[in-house]
Amino acid sequence: MANGTVAVSEKTFYEESTNKYSGILSWLLTTDHKRIGLLYLYTIGGFFLVGVVLGLLMRLELIAPGETIVDAQTYNSLFTLHGVIMIFLFIVPGLPAIFGNFFLPIQLGTNDVAFPRLNLLSWYVYIIGAVLVLISLVLPGGPIDTGWTFYIPYSVRTSTNVSLAIFAAFVLGFSSILTGLNFITTVHRMRAPGMGFFRMPLFIWSLYATAWIQVIATPVIGITILLVILERTFGVGIFDPALGGDPILYQHMFWIYSHPAVYIMILPAMGVVSEILPTFARRTIFGYKAIAYSSLAIAFVGYLVWAHHMFTSGISDTARWIFSLLTFIVALPSGVKVFNWVATLYKGSIDPKPPLLWVLSFIFLFSIGGLTGLVVGSLATDIHLHDTYFVVAHFHYVMFGGTGTIFIAGLYYWFPKMFGRMYNIKWANIAAALYFIAFNMLYFPKFILGYMGMPRRYFDYLPEFTTLQEISTVGSWLMAITIIIIVTNLIHAGLKGKKASANPWGGVTLEWQTTSPPPLHNFNRHVEVNHEPYDFSQLKELEYDSK
């Protein structure tokens, strides 16, 4: 892709800092996009593990009917916090903030993002938001118990710390907007010479589409949150019907952000898939432009479907059929992607390394998540399935089976580049197999439970649901073991793993054309792009040893 050979770097970005400090200060005051990406990795990774523990506690409570380990009120707080932490602290910022920060400038062939200081500020704003969530847990009033959707009128009337917790979501939104602005500007202004829009890797395309949603949609949730705080504090009647407000207006405003936010969560994951597949199939991606345009199409159509979350809320019949119809349109660009991914594998020279195994898991799990989305997107079936475990199963297949799986796939793919060390492949393969089994054990029974009528957010259930609830809980233990294996393997690799080469997988995008880990300014040479992003004919010029 680029002219010249890769020079051996004197120092990596770990050994050279953007500021005069050393030690912890050199990290806390860094403006290097790679270090900021790693700061995000450690904090977001930490919150992911907290979310996992909360999920495990919920599953443990549900191992038998009746009260098992927590009471109803604690269970309400558990599922709210699990949702808030997983959505706002893990899955929304996850891929863009970690891998986007680390790899967007490298894949564009530049030395940093457009606004490096703003980038660091985004991380601090994220941390402030996270600290506010934590403070809301311990203040008098108790942890928020509204569910992560903060529906009115309950969220106006409950005495738990709603105002502070939702203000935290408001602050986190700013972090998201700043990252989005930074990425849009970087993509427009800082591409290496020769890199036109259609020579950008597809991960960049997905981040670009995501950044637009972050910038345009996030202010809507910001305004909504401020209105709820106003209503709670001063009793202004905007949403609460007792004060003359309209509770459905709240649901509209919440989902006008939160549905596009689903695409903030999934689009970067789709971008990572489009990076991993060509590398391990040793051939160019099938339908490059179709995948690039479908990212933009998903970003746009994602704005048109929000009220499918509200079919049973009392919105007009006209709105219900229009939104149901529009919902089906999202399946088109999503389908374009899935078919192109599968076609990329066709007649490829498949190298089944761990990142590819995780992507294959993703295609399977995400397809189930996507197709069951059509079941709840259909007006008639949704009336039966709304607020049941079916919905819980559906969004876990999309969010965890989709974005969560790819979060781990991305880690396995880029870990050698980020840390310059290689993990144990055998254990990574075992984790991939266990994950697939654990995931389906944990979440598939919920489809059946939901169909049978098990409502979501209940800490108790009828005895006939026991067997399926037990299977799900055992699945959660297997999932915990899998996550322990993954984390242990990666931490061990980071500390004691074998040194990784510059290009351990045989990738051809720009990040594989610099050292592992990269130097401070990403490349020790002038970068000029004269290949398509997935042109494997250049592999023989690059430092790649297939053994």
Added chain:
Amino acid sequence: MDQNKHSEHHHVTGYGVYILVWLGLIALTSITVTVAGIDFGMVALAVAMTIAAIKSALVINIFMHIKFDQPIFKVFLLVSGFTLIVIFVLTFFDFTYR
């Protein structure tokens, strides 16, 4: 040389234009307030929104210099504005027919 190049693209708007736009904005605000006092039913909202849109256009184009800037910024603004309109229209499919 770079500085000269930069100044070639820099558009200077006269005070007269600014004052004219300012007076225009005040006039439009007065119309909004007056119209709010008359009962137009459903049309009242459309009138208020139209006036607000004209005022926004004036501020964005003249005060924020978008009129004299690169076309890409106009594209960005139009995308955002279009999204907002789509969101309004779709929301009214609920409120109008409820």
